Amino acid sequence: MSAQPDSYAVMGHPIAHSKSPRIHSLFAAQTGQNLEYRAILVEPGGFAAAARAFRQAGGRGLNVTVPFKQDAWVFADILSARAERAGAVNTLIFEAGGVRGDNTDGPGLVRDLTVNHQYPLAKRRILLLGAGGAARGVLQPLLLERPAQLVIANRTANKARDLVLRFSDLGPVSGCGLAELAGRQFDLIINATAAGLQDAVPPLPEGVLAAGGWCYDLMYGSEPTAFVRWGQAHGAARSVDGLGMLVEQAAESFRLWRGVWPETEPVIAALRNG
Ligand code: ATR
Numbered sequence: 001m002s003a004q005p006d007s008y009a010v011m012g013h014p015i016a017h018s019k020s021p022r023i024h025s026l027f028a029a030q031t032g033q034n035l036e037y038r039a040i041l042v043e044p045g046g047f048a049a050a051a052r053a054f055r056q057a058g059g060r061g062l063n064v065t066v067p068f069k070q071d072a073w074v075f076a077d078i079l080s081a082r083a084e085r086a087g088a089v090n091t092l093i094f095e096a097g098g099v100r101g102d103n104t105d106g107p108g109l110v111r112d113l114t115v116n117h118q119y120p121l122a123k124r125r126i127l128l129l130g131a132g133g134a135a136r137g138v139l140q141p142l143l144l145e146r147p148a149q150l151v152i153a154n155r156t157a158n159k160a161r162d163l164v165l166r167f168s169d170l171g172p173v174s175g176c177g178l179a180e181l182a183g184r185q186f187d188l189i190i191n192a193t194a195a196g197l198q199d200a201v202p203p204l205p206e207g208v209l210a211a212g213g214w215c216y217d218l219m220y221g222s223e224p225t226a227f228v229r230w231g232q233a234h235g236a237a238r239s240v241d242g243l244g245m246l247v248e249q250a251a252e253s254f255r256l257w258r259g260v261w262p263e264t265e266p267v268i269a270a271l272r273n274g
Helices: 020-031 047-056 069-075 081-086 105-116 133-144 157-170 226-233 243-258 265-272
Strands: 006-012 035-041 061-064 091-095 098-102 125-129 149-154 173-177 186-191 209-217 238-240
Touching (some): 006 020, 020 035, 020 265, 047 061, 061 069, 061 243, 069 098, 081 098, 081 105, 081 133, 105 133, 105 243, 125 133, 133 149, 133 157, 149 157, 157 173, 226 238, 243 265
Parallel strands (some): 006 035, 125 149, 125 186, 149 173, 186 209, 209 238
Antiparallel strands (some): 061 091, 091 098
């Protein structure tokens, strides 16, 4: 008789459309790991109780998505340096000695850009749009790639400036409002705002994307997102969505749990094909 599979899950609200169960099933099949992975809907305010119950029932680890990444940060006993900084946790590892928390979103973004898209970040001028949880989650890994500069621009300028204070020891990062971008140019613009939920793009001045520049949207969809379309309309050399990042952050979680790296390319291709 085969052994019981190890149990993992993703918790969020909403969660029905999460692609994580499919991604982790594909990883498990590919690497021969005996695990099951499901999506669990958790009501707001109920994260800690749900995570505790999952662990008590023998669960080995969790992915955590909107709106519980901060709750997971509080829930973890031990945090990785990048999760500590991000103030958000998307991966929990249940160990005998306690609950380890990590954040694989930033490494997922960096890996998608630098490995899958072959776009090195060193010496680039990077513009990060947004100053919420999504932006905070990717800042440290981006700065560790040594860009020439990283400007955080947000609709509410003070939130961008506050974020800069938390990361300025890691590299050349500055913050401003969207209007202050006039006259400036960037090689890579990353959209970490929630504007796409309304199929909108933050207002950006003409010429902000340098010739040959790239656009990257942390969001993804079956159709090109509003920001991907913005990039295409403004002459981006490439304008890509965050599906690759989604698969890469999952791969990094999988590695933390199982100690093996799955191949991401076939999984990205499978998801692209619907
Ligand atoms: P998340 O965790 O997804 O980052 P969040 O913490 O609510 O969510 O942050 C949303 C981000 O998107 C913020 O930077 C927000 O700007 P404000 O700080 O000014 O609210 C930004 N945002 C949301 N809708 C936007 C829009 N229509 N145009 C520009 N920025 C928008």
